[in-house]
Amino acid sequence: MISQVKSVKLMKEHRLSMHCIYILSSIFLIFVWSFFIAPQFKKIPDNFSYKARLLSIDNFYDAKTKKFEGDHISKAVFSYDVLSAESTYLVIMNTFKVTKISGTPIFSVSREYYIDPAEAKHVNIPGKNPRAGYLFAPQYSMGQPFIYWHVNYNAPALMKFVKKEDLYGLKVYEYSANYHADQTSNLVHLPDVPTKRGIRAFIELRLWVEPISGLLVKYVDNTTAYYYDQKTGELIEPWNKFSNRYTERSIVQKVNQAKHLKWKYLWIDFGVPTLIVLVTILLIFYPYISNFYSRASAKAQSNLARHKHLIHVLILILILLAAGLSTFYYFLRCKKTSEIYKVGISQWNNNLESLSAVQGFKDGLAEFGFYEGKNVEFIIRNPNSKFENQLSIIQQFVHDKLDLIFTLSTPGTLIAKGVTSKIPIIFSDVSFPEESGIINKSTNKSNLAGTINYITPAEQFYFLERIFPNIKTLGFLHFKGDPDSEILYKEFKLLLNKRNIEVIDIAAIDVEDMQRQLNFEWNKSKFSALYIACDTLIRDKGYKIAAEFTTVNKIPSFSCDKSSVINGVLVGYFADLYALGKASGIKAAIVLKGGEPSWLKSELPRKGYLIINLITAKLLGLSIPKDEIDQADSIIHTQGEQ
Amino acid sequence: MTLRPKLLMYFFSISILIFVSGIIFYIQLSNLIEPLTPRSIPRSVDQLASIIVKNEVKNRFQYQELQVELNLQNYIYTNNKLSLQHYYLNEGILLQMLKKLEPINPELWPILKNKFSGVQEQRSQIILLMTEHKVELAKTLNNSDDYLQRLTNLKDFIPLYFTNKETPSDEAAVAAVKLAVKNSSQILNAV
Numbered sequence: 052m053i054s055q056v057k058s059v060k061l062m063k064e065h066r067l068s069m070h071c072i073y074i075l076s077s078i079f080l081i082f083v084w085s086f087f088i089a090p091q092f093k094k095i096p097d098n099f100s101y102k103a104r105l106l107s108i109d110n111f112y113d114a115k116t117k118k119f120e121g122d123h124i125s126k127a128v129f130s131y132d133v134l135s136a137e138s139t140y141l142v143i144m145n146t147f148k149v150t151k152i153s154g155t156p157i158f159s160v161s162r163e164y165y166i167d168p169a170e171a172k173h174v175n176i177p178g179k180n181p182r183a184g185y186l187f188a189p190q191y192s193m194g195q196p197f198i199y200w201h202v203n204y205n206a207p208a209l210m211k212f213v214k215k216e217d218l219y220g221l222k223v224y225e226y227s228a229n230y231h232a233d234q235t236s237n238l239v240h241l242p243d244v245p246t247k248r249g250i251r252a253f254i255e256l257r258l259w260v261e262p263i264s265g266l267l268v269k270y271v272d273n274t275t276a277y278y279y280d281q282k283t284g285e286l287i288e289p290w291n292k293f294s295n296r297y298t299e300r301s302i303v304q305k306v307n308q309a310k311h312l313k314w315k316y317l318w319i320d321f322g323v324p325t326l327i328v329l330v331t332i333l334l335i336f337y338p339y340i341s342n343f344y345s346r347a348s349a350k351a352q353s354n355l356a357r358h359k360h361l362i363h364v365l366i367l368i369l370i371l372l373a374a375g376l377s378t379f380y381y382f383l384r385c386k387k388t389s390e391i392y393k394v395g396i397s398q399w400n401n402n403l404e405s406l407s408a409v410q411g412f413k414d415g416l417a418e419f420g421f422y423e424g425k426n427v428e429f430i431i432r433n434p435n436s437k438f439e440n441q442l443s444i445i446q447q448f449v450h451d452k453l454d455l456i457f458t459l460s461t462p463g464t465l466i467a468k469g470v471t472s473k474i475p476i477i478f479s480d481v482s483f484p485e486e487s488g489i490i491n492k493s494t495n496k497s498n499l500a501g502t503i504n505y506i507t508p509a510e511q512f513y514f515l516e517r518i519f520p521n522i523k524t525l526g527f528l529h530f531k532g533d534p535d536s537e538i539l540y541k542e543f544k545l546l547l548n549k550r551n552i553e554v555i556d557i558a559a560i561d562v563e564d565m566q567r568q569l570n571f572e573w574n575k576s577k578f579s580a581l582y583i584a585c586d587t588l589i590r591d592k593g594y595k596i597a598a599e600f601t602t603v604n605k606i607p608s609f610s611c612d613k614s615s616v617i618n619g620v621l622v623g624y625f626a627d628l629y630a631l632g633k634a635s636g637i638k639a640a641i642v643l644k645g646g647e648p649s650w651l652k653s654e655l656p657r658k659g660y661l662i663i664n665l666i667t668a669k670l671l672g673l674s675i676p677k678d679e680i681d682q683a684d685s686i687i688h689t690q691g692e693q
Numbered sequence: 694m695t696l697r698p699k700l701l702m703y704f705f706s707i708s709i710l711i712f713v714s715g716i717i718f719y720i721q722l723s724n725l726i727e728p729l730t731p732r733s734i735p736r737s738v739d740q741l742a743s744i745i746v747k748n749e750v751k752n753r754f755q756y757q758e759l760q761v762e763l764n765l766q767n768y769i770y771t772n773n774k775l776s777l778q779h780y781y782l783n784e785g786i787l788l789q790m791l792k793k794l795e796p797i798n799p800e801l802w803p804i805l806k807n808k809f810s811g812v813q814e815q816r817s818q819i820i821l822l823m824t825e826h827k828v829e830l831a832k833t834l835n836n837s838d839d840y841l842q843r844l845t846n847l848k849d850f851i852p853l854y855f856t857n858k859e860t861p862s863d864e865a866a867v868a869a870v871k872l873a874v875k876n877s878s879q880i881l882n883a884v
Contacts, residue, residue: 360696363704492796509785516778546785549817652746 070335077331081324089319094168095141095186101131103269103301106469107149108438109157111532112289113560116567119292120560121588122438123532124462125151126488127295129202131186140165140174143186145202151534160237162202171265173200183207187267188260190316194224201256201272204232208256218259219306221313223268227257234276241290245281250290252276264312268305269297298469299449392421392455392643395448396431397441397467399459399480402590403614408479408632412457415636421643436587438466445470455639460587461487461535464499472498475642479635480504480628482535484653500638500651502631504585506624506659508543511609514624514661515580518673519607524553526578526606528569528597530588531558539584562592569600583610583620594618605671616662617687621671627660627684660684737869747797751855754794757787758851762844765816768823769835780820798854805854808847815840 105127110119127149134142143166148159165176166186173182184198184207194212201208210226217223235249244250255273260266273294278287297305333340396412398405409431413423421427430453434440445467448456456476458464464478468489478501484490490499516522527543529536544554557572559565565588572578583589583597589612598619601608610616611625638651661679664687668675680686764780767773791809795802815834822831834840 360700363700367704367707507786507789509782509789512785513778513782516781517775520774520778546788550781 066338073331073334077327080327084323084327085320089323090169092319093190093316095133095166095171096168097133097136097141099131099133099141099143101267103129103305104298105129105295105301106298106442106466107295108293110292112291113564114288116560116564117288118560118564119289120531122462124438124465124534125149125157129295134163136168139167140176141168147202158237160202162200162205164200180205185265188224188226188258188262188265190263190265192224192260192262192265194262197226199226199228199256199258201254201270203237203272203274204230204234204252204254206230206232208254210256210258213257216259218268219303221261221268221306221310223259223309224262225257225259227255229253229255238290241278244278247281248278248287249281250276251279251286261309261313263316264309266305266309266312268309269302271296298472300469300472303472391425392427393451393453394427394429394639394643395444395451395453395456396429397444397448397456397458397463398431398433399441399463400436400587400591401433404585404590404612404628405459405480408459408628408635409457411629411632411634412477412479412636412639415633415638416640416643417636418633419637419640419644421640427643434463436460436591438462441466442470449474455642457635457639461489461533462587464489464501468499474498475500475639475648477501477635477639477642477648479631483538486538487534490653497649500642500648501653502634502638503653503655504626504628504631505655506611506626508539508546510659511582511611511624512543512546514622514679515607515609517676517679518622518668519580519671522552522580522607524555524576524578524580526555526557526569526572526576526581527584528557528559528565528581528589528593529584530586530593531560533584533586533588536584536586543582559588559593561588562596565593565596566600569597573600573604573606579607581606581608583608583612583615585610585612585615585625589615594620602667602670607671607673613660613662616664619664619667621664621667621673623662624659626656627658630660631656663687737867737873741867741870747855750790750794750797751851754787754790755848755851757783757790758847761787761816765819766835769819769828769831772823772828777820777823784816794854801854805850808843808850811843812840812847815843 107125107127109123109125110121111123112118113120127147130146132144132146134144136142143164144161145164146159146161149157151157163179164182164186165174165179166172167174171186171190173184173186175181175183182200184200188199188210189195189197196209196211198207199210200206208228208230210228213225213227215222216225231251231253233249234252235245238244238250241248241250252274253276257271259268259270261268271294275292276290278290279285280287394416396409398409413429416427417423423429430448430451432444432447434444441463445456445458449471453474456467456471456474458467458476458478459480461481461483464476464481464484465487467476467478476499478484478489478499481487481489481501481503482505484499484501484503485492490497525543525547527540529540540554540556547554555572555576555578557565557568559568581597581601583594583601589597589610594610594612594615595618597608597610598615600606601621602619608615608620609622609624610620611623612620613623613625613628616623634654638648641651642648661683662685663675663680663683665675666687666689760783761780764776764783767776768780791806794805798805819831819834819840822828822834
C-alpha cells in the first residue's frame, strides 16, 4: 500500500518536472523563433521588386492665355528595385516615369533609398541625403501617423490616418498628407529654371496601406505646381495641375500581393508561436487525454455497434443530399444566362455624333437579339468630356459589376482601360487605338475591342481639293495635346509637305484661345484652307466658332466633324459614327453571348460619310463637281440644318 | 435477411449503377467533345481567320497599287488635274496601307519597303516632270525599262510577301472544322 502511494507520488513528481521542461522549452523556442528566425523570414529580400502602373492627368498652365490648357492623359510607371544589398541595409531605387500615351517621355525621376530590410525603414548613411520614415508604412499599424517619402517630391510627408476601407476583400488603412516640396532640381528643362525661377509643388497625397504587412496597395496624389521667384520666393504663376493614381489592374495585383504578405506575417508572428504553445499543451495533457480517449473510445465502440445500420443509412442520405445540392447549383448557374444584361455607356459628351454612336450601338445589339428593357439594361452616363467625371463613372460601373462597358473617344477609353481589366470594354470614336495604347496587337489577352473612327488624310483632303484645287497653305485647327489630333496633324504634314503644301499648326486650349489663335494665324499667314479636327474641344463647343470663322473670312474649309459642316464648314468626309456604333453593338452582342473581346478585330470604317454645305459653297463662289454631289451622303441646303 | 446485408447489397448495387452510368456518360461526352476540343476547332478557326485577313489585305493592297498606277498613266496621257487628284488620293491610301503591312511578314518587310520606295521614287520624278510641263520627258521615264522593271518586281513580290513558309494550309483548317461539325452532328443525331 505504502509502495503504491510512493510510486503515485513519484509519478506525479516526474510528470511535474516534465511539464516544467515542456513549458521552458516552448518559451525558449518562441523566444528563438521570434527574435532570431522570424525576422529572417520577414525582412525585405535582396531581390525585392515593386512595380505599379499609373494613370496620370496633367493640366498645364498656359502663360499666354493665363488659363489651364485642360486635362491631358498620360501613363506612368512607379517602381522600387533593389540595387545592392549591404550588411545592414539595402540600396533601393525608387523610380517614377511619366510618358505621353504615344510613348514620348514627359518626366522621370529616380532616387536611391537606404533601407533597413528588417523594419523597412530609412537608415541614414553618412554623406547621403538623410531620411527618416518608412519605405511604405509601419507593420502592424494601428493607425498611428508615420513619415513617407514620395519619389516625386523628395520631402517627408507626415501621413495621418483617415479611415479603414475594404479593397477587393482586403482591409486597408487610408492615410493622407498635405504638404509642399521644391521640385526645381527635377525640372531644369523648364524655361528660366533654375536660374530665375523655381518650382514649388503643393501636394495632397493619399496612401492605402495594408496594416499588417505595411505594403502600399495604392496611392493618389493631386498636386498643383507653381513657378516661384528664386530671389523673393514668391509664387509667380502655376506650371501644372496634375494627379496620379494606380490603374485598377495594378491595384488588384498589389491587393493580391498584400494578402499574401499579410498571411505570411500573421503565420510567422502568431501562427508558429501558437503552434508551439499547442504542441506544449498537447505534451502536457497527453497522459490525461490518452486516458480519457481510451475510456471514451470503448464507450463509443459499443454505441457504434448498436447504431451501425443507422449510420450507413445516414451516409447514404448525405451522399444523395450532396448530389442533389450540386445539381441544384448547376441548374442555378445555367439559369443565370437568361438574366437581364447590364451595359454601361459613357457617351463622353452630348455632341450629335456621340449620341448617334450610342444609338447605333443600341441598334447593333438589337440586331443580334439584345433589346433594351427586355434582356438588356443600359446605364447611360455623360462625363461632359471631363477626365475626373469619366473616372468616377467607370469606377461606378466596375463597382456595380456591369456585364459590359461601351466608351467613346480616346481619352474616355484610355481611362476605362486603366480602371478595369476584367469587364469587357467595347469602344468607338477612337482614331488611333494602337498608337494611343488602347489595344496592343502583340498580346492575346485584352478586354478591349471596338471600332476605329479613322479616314485617311488623303481621302479627307481629296474632297476639298476637288472643289478648291489651289491650296498652298493649310491651317490645322485642333485641341492642344489631344493624342488623336496630334497624330493626325503629323499625317497631314507628311502627306502635304511632299506636295509643297505648308501645314500650319493651330493648337487651341479652349474656345477663346481658338478664336484668338485663328485671328492671329489668319492675319499672319492667310492660309488658303482650314482643316478642323474632330477632337473633344471641337465637338464640345469649338465647332461653332470654327464654322463661323471660316464663313466670315470666306475660307474654304473641311472637317471630320459633322456638326462643323452643318454649321458652315464647306465639306466633310469622315467615319459615320452611327455605323461605327452599330458595328460596336454587334461586337458587344458577341461578347454578351460569351465571346472574348480578344477574338474581335478593331474595325475601320468600310466607307466614309461625305457631307457638303452648298450654302457655304455659294458664299465662297465655288462650284461643286457633279460627281461629288452625286457621291455625297448628305447635302446642306439651309444653314444649321441637314 | 438482416438489415446489415440488405444495406450492403443496396450500397453495392448503387455503386455499380453509378459506375456503369458514369462510364456510359463519359464515353458519350468524350465522343461529343473530341472534335470540339480546343486543339482542333479554335486553332483551325484562327488559321482560317489569319488566312482570310491576309488575303483581304493583299487584295486591297494590290488593288490600291493598281489604282495608283492607273491614275498616274491617266495623268501622263491626259494631263488632266482630276487624274492627278485621284493619283494623290490613292497614293495617300496606299501609303497608309503600307504602314500596316510590317507585322504581316517582318522578315520580308525591308525588301517590300525597298521595292515600294524604288517605284515611288520614279513616280515622284514623273509627277515632278509633269508639273514642270516636261510631258515628253515624263512619258519617256514612264516607259523606261528601269521603271517597268521596278514595277514588275514589286507586283511579283507582293504575293510572295503575303505567303511566307509559315502560312498554314487553308485546306487542313477547313477540313478540321468541317470534320468537327460533321462528327458532332452525327453524335447529336444519334442521341
